[in-house]
Amino acid sequence: GENVEQHPSTLSVQEGDSAVIKCTYSDSASNYFPWYKQELGKRPQLIIDIRSNVGEKKDQRIAVTLNKTAKHFSLHITETQPEDSAVYFCAPRNDMRFGAGTRLTVKP
């Protein structure tokens, strides 16, 4: 089955700094690469996704980059704000296994 690793497990940054979270997967058949955000006590929600035929996608302060050869994709958040504080999950292929999550804390 799919092996998914997410790093780091926790990340603390100052407001305005950038944050990068990496997700490594094993299944070369994966063709859809989403990132979900889960605020405390809430349900996970999609924040950005990328298809296997695209290398990078950007949506305002959030971007996702994909390296299919190396089997990893990353979430980039620029100009971080306190409301970015949450747990972020990757889910390559989106149908089975989620990463263990990265707890991001943005300090004002």
Add this chain to the structure above:
Amino acid sequence: NAGVTQTPKFRVLKTGQSMTLLCAQDMNHEYMYWYRQDPGMGLRLIHYSVGEGTTAKGEVPDGYNVSRLKKQNFLLGLESAAPSQTSVYFCASSYVLAGFNNEQFFGPGTRLTVL
């Protein structure tokens, strides 16, 4: 559109009791999933369904059963609850288009405590 709804929101059971969690979606999605999330942990897939009348095991299926008799509903059953099943349960649904799986939409979760 209500999206994905879950019933109940909270439940306390005694060891050995049984219960059924109900998930409903009104987006006509083919795929539905049940996850559990323990405190400070990620999401672990219990069972999933790729269509009405079909179900499959996920990562942690032991102690749970599921049924998908109607496309819009996915039921999760605990036949004999154990304290290790204390968790938050999330249901989700998604659609497939041109061979690609797509965004999962999650329900609000059910907080289950087994004493």
